[in-house]
Amino acid sequence: MASQTPHRTPLRRISQGSLLRLSRSGAYPDAPHGLGFLEPAMSEFTDETEILQTHVEGLKHLSDTLTSFNESFASWLYVMNMNALTVDWPQAPHDGSFMLAEKRAEQNAIAAMEAIQAQAVAKSIQPSLTVDETLNETGDPEATFTANSANSSAPAKAITKKVVKGKKPKLTAKEKKERAMELERIITFLPLEFRGSDPTLRRNMEAVIEGIWDTESQTVKLPDLIKADLNQARANKCLIALVNRKIVTKDSSTGTVLYHWQGVA
Template sequence: MHPQPPHTPLRRVSQGSLFRLSRSQDQAASSSSDAPAGLAFLPPALAELADEAESLQACAQGLQQLSASIGAFNDAFASWLYAMDMNALTVEWYQAPSQASFEVAKRRAGPEQSAKTDTENTTTVAPDTTVTANETTIAESKSAGKVVKKKGKPKMTAKEKKERSIAVDKTVMALPLEFRGNDPTLRRHVESVIEKLMDNVNKGLKILEFVKPPDLNQARVNKCLIALVNRKIVRKDNSTGVVLYHWQGVPP
């Protein structure tokens, strides 16, 4: 005969029935005169539970109000940022007529008004005027019966064109991937902007001087200039009150 393995002693609940345990507790409670009888302990517990549930509901409503306030603030702040962005894109109208534009219009209107305008020599021309010295000279020459052709930029030789193409490719390769061939239209736009900057190395250019509608609009020019400025190929200068872009070249 094999000896039986030892048994772990059971706890009190397992040794007897739950009914016997409850009776023993009722007897112990009946010995105390202050102990509640039966279900008398439930009303105070339920009242406390109701208070806690009401407090939880108040906290949840507070969180909901906070979420609504944050949502309203986000909408208002996003609208403000959008308005600032649109203001930055539309506030600088370089092609707006200035005093010099009216002077040229008067000269073109007729000799009488032209003679009257010539006597007014105290006119101040705005720094960002759209009427250049060449246009003024052309207008004055037309009034005198002469036509002066505006000089264009000199043509490049084959060697210069090849060197320019290599320099443009080198600049484009320094830009993010989206400018380097994923979008042929975007690459063509950035090449146009780069060539414009290379043709005006010694002076700053305004953003509207790069625009060539309808294909190359102001938004696309702005995107190309932002990429060039981030790579420090172009320097952005607004110290004079007008935003100008200066060519610096690809950093070594």
């Protein structure tokens, strides 16, 4: 019986770049003997390591430079943002705004002076003729009665007229102009929202003031001022503003809240 050949693992081939093969190869007769071949390899490895270290240091320097730039640029952006929030005011007043404010102040002063002059003229009007003077001049009692009736029916102020119940007073063009000037003067004493920032609220205020003026005793109750275009809430708000400025006084001593016109001193 034939004997079996024991199994043997074949020898591994040496790699083509192995140091042992390089040292024993006949293709490199000038190769150093023993470990001498390591010297040039280690010298080249040292040079490459120094180059790698130089490159890594360059990358670190670039990283530090970028970090410094990022911090400086971020600080600049933050300063610009704060400057925009604290310095740049798109709605800030300019030269035209101050000129317009001066013009409005002059117009208000002129309107106030005209209103004061109109009041002074109205107060300085004296009855044209007394009973005796009329009798002496005309000798006609009927004419005297007519003159006295005309004097007694004249309004106390140019801006108001006493009216018959249920009828609105008819004003002349001059009285309408004087009333408009007086309204403008009174509204200048009221808060800003009544002076034009809310046109609807200003119209409501004018309607409330004229409603008080048009009453016989210039005393009204809140329901008397309510109209189709003036609800109770708006009328009450206007009355509160007038009471706060002491242009109108509020009286509830009779059990009913009454508003009496006082005017602007």
